[in-house]
Amino acid sequence: MTNNTAVKTWIDEMAAMCQPEKIVWIDGSEEQLEALRAEAVSTGEMIKLNQEKLPGCYYHRTAVNDVARVEDRTFICTPTKEEAGPTNNWMAPDEMYAKLKALYKGSMNGRTMYVIPYSMGPVGSPFSKIGIELTDSIYVVLNMAIMTRVGQAVMDQLADSPDFVKCLHSKKDVNPEERYIVQFPQDSTIWSINSGYGGNVLLGKKCFALRIASYLGMKEGWMAEHMLILGLENPQGEVKYICAAFPSACGKTNLAMLIPPKYLRDKGYKVWTVGDDISWLRIGPDGRLYAINPEAGFFGVAPGTSEKTNFNALAATKKNTIFTNVAINNADNTVWWEGLDKNPPEDATEWKGARVNGKEYTAEGNKLAHPNSRFTAPAINCPCISKEFENPAGVPVTAIVFGGRRAKVAPLVYQARDWQHGVFIGATMASETTAAAAGAVGVVRRDPMAMKPFAGYNMADYFGHWLEMGKKMDPEKAPKIFHVNWFRQDENGDFMWPGFGDNMRVLLWILDRCAGKADAVESPIGYLPKEIDTTDLDIDDGVMKELLSIDNDLWLEDVANAREYFAQFGNRLPKEIMDELNKLEANLKK
Ligand code: OXD
Numbered sequence: 001m002t003n004n005t006a007v008k009t010w011i012d013e014m015a016a017m018c019q020p021e022k023i024v025w026i027d028g029s030e031e032q033l034e035a036l037r038a039e040a041v042s043t044g045e046m047i048k049l050n051q052e053k054l055p056g057c058y059y060h061r062t063a064v065n066d067v068a069r070v071e072d073r074t075f076i077c078t079p080t081k082e083e084a085g086p087t088n089n090w091m092a093p094d095e096m097y098a099k100l101k102a103l104y105k106g107s108m109n110g111r112t113m114y115v116i117p118y119s120m121g122p123v124g125s126p127f128s129k130i131g132i133e134l135t136d137s138i139y140v141v142l143n144m145a146i147m148t149r150v151g152q153a154v155m156d157q158l159a160d161s162p163d164f165v166k167c168l169h170s171k172k173d174v175n176p177e178e179r180y181i182v183q184f185p186q187d188s189t190i191w192s193i194n195s196g197y198g199g200n201v202l203l204g205k206k207c208f209a210l211r212i213a214s215y216l217g218m219k220e221g222w223m224a225e226h227m228l229i230l231g232l233e234n235p236q237g238e239v240k241y242i243c244a245a246f247p248s249a250c251g252k253t254n255l256a257m258l259i260p261p262k263y264l265r266d267k268g269y270k271v272w273t274v275g276d277d278i279s280w281l282r283i284g285p286d287g288r289l290y291a292i293n294p295e296a297g298f299f300g301v302a303p304g305t306s307e308k309t310n311f312n313a314l315a316a317t318k319k320n321t322i323f324t325n326v327a328i329n330n331a332d333n334t335v336w337w338e339g340l341d342k343n344p345p346e347d348a349t350e351w352k353g354a355r356v357n358g359k360e361y362t363a364e365g366n367k368l369a370h371p372n373s374r375f376t377a378p379a380i381n382c383p384c385i386s387k388e389f390e391n392p393a394g395v396p397v398t399a400i401v402f403g404g405r406r407a408k409v410a411p412l413v414y415q416a417r418d419w420q421h422g423v424f425i426g427a428t429m430a431s432e433t434t435a436a437a438a439g440a441v442g443v444v445r446r447d448p449m450a451m452k453p454f455a456g457y458n459m460a461d462y463f464g465h466w467l468e469m470g471k472k473m474d475p476e477k478a479p480k481i482f483h484v485n486w487f488r489q490d491e492n493g494d495f496m497w498p499g500f501g502d503n504m505r506v507l508l509w510i511l512d513r514c515a516g517k518a519d520a521v522e523s524p525i526g527y528l529p530k531e532i533d534t535t536d537l538d539i540d541d542g543v544m545k546e547l548l549s550i551d552n553d554l555w556l557e558d559v560a561n562a563r564e565y566f567a568q569f570g571n572r573l574p575k576e577i578m579d580e581l582n583k584l585e586a587n588l589k590k
């Protein structure tokens with residue numbers, strides 16, 4: 001498939017270490033993928049689901065000890081510890097290479113090594129980057145073929161360039177004690193071993209498109225962010241694009257595929273999905289910021305996904321989808337998960353593989369699907385996929401939205417005064433633990449720009465890069481920055497805002513602000529709405545007032561918490577971030 005000497009030399013080296021029985025190139029053809037599906041079914045690695053109800057759909061179960069990303073075993077191996085920063089695990093590259101080489105030695109004995117050339121972003125787009133993943137797992141090959149663009153076209157694009165990210169994965173024996181997910185940013189290299197779970201092994205996603213890409217972005221003057229991209233179309237047919245960053249499990253996929261409330265649908269408003277998890281952003285020739293979604297599929301959390309909560313995501317899973325760790329409904333060989341409906345199948349196989357009476361099993365408090373069970377669905381299946389999804393030039397970004405789960409502190413929405421203030425708002429992003437007791441405020445976890453687990457270099461330098469990007473844009477053309485909080489609670493611990501489709505009301509205020517059409521009031525934290533449209537919404541004025549207000553004392557506590565958090569970065573923290581923190585404190589004390 002290639003005469004590229006850099007590629008061939010690297011594969012020879014990796015094969016000499018892992019010692020596979022044979023090497024198979026993935027050419028991207030449906031014929032080859034179909035043969036691999038058949039092979040995976042014959043070995044039990046995958047189960048073929050009901051092909052009438054779920055055509056092209058398969059099921060996979062991971063090892064019980066291997067069901068999520070493993071942040072404590074994820075490393076950024078930069079030459080010095082300072083380059084990785086205090087929020088990443090670090091080991092010296094030489095030491096880590098030596099440790100892992102011993103683990104990889106003979107790890108593919110008797111197995112096939114698949115070579116997956118893949119493009120993050122449309123093949124040939126100026127935004128796009130190429131990776132090659134070597135893996136001993138057919139499951140990984142088939143998932144990568146959904147999540148990225150794979151095959152010969154990618155090798156043709158690479159031609160004889162050595163500019164590709166070298167990704168090595170071996171499932172080995174899934175030993176959690178020897179599981180490592182390691183990025184070497186300076187070498188454009190990712191090594192993952194002893195896992196078969198998506199986030200650890202689909203190396204194009206978090207490892208490349210966020211960790212390695214954020215480092216490349218810093219070097220090359222662009223940005224890789226943990227952000228969804230959506231287009232909001234008004235009744236005149238104009239579409240404006242929003243990028244939004246939320247920590248994991250805050251409903252990014254739901255927001256990306258939002259269905260507007262009926263009164264807005266009736267007027268002609270629509271939402272189009274460009275991406276649900278990752279954005280790559282570059283300043284275009286016109287000085288505006290443009291975004292692409294580097295992925296080609298959705299690796300979504302299944303539990304909680306239903307016709308009501310996310311009709312579009314559910315529709316996307318109805319064909320050519322791989323389900324991982326959900327439950328099987330044996331009556332018709334389809335899938336089920338908590339929250340799909342209120343009707344767990346009687347004859348079910350739970351995610352670990354035991355055949356149970358699903359009704360009794362769940363009534364006893366057990367879960368049929370693992371809470372982090374997933375669907376891997378092609379983006380083009382999504383009924384609201386944007387027609388700009390494949391646009392190699394990306395979409396122009398009008399607003400950037402940060403958000404978190406805050407029971408008390410953050411209002412429903414507020415706007416940053418300018419880019420620098422917006423970067424500060426992103427840098428202080430936080431979420432509270434969801435299991436908070438009624439009314440009680442959970443434990444605050446800082447997750448700057450939702451990138452804490454994903455920044456491939458020192459987070460303080462990452463803030464600096466955000467500030468630099470702002471300086472390169474005309475302030476009139478740069479996206480306006482906002483913060484939202486769908487999770488504010490009343491004194492009984494009940495959510496005050498309905499969320500889901502009604503979040504569209506907040507997005508409309510955001511876009512109106514960007515167009516200079518909506519009023520706001522200045523507050524110590526930024527601009528608060530005078531009003532959010534609540535047409536047809538059963539919410540009283542007192543609740544709306546509360547949602548749009550702030551408690552200065554709680555905010556001062558938050559300032560103290562943020563100050564403590566920032567201390568870990570020492571004098572590497574950009575001065576602008578501290579200036580904004582001091583300004584916020586002074587505003588709150590006024
Ligand atoms: C994800 C995550 O899987 O952020 O997207 O954890």
Ligand code: MN
Nearest residue numbers: 226247248277
């Ligand atoms: Mn994510």
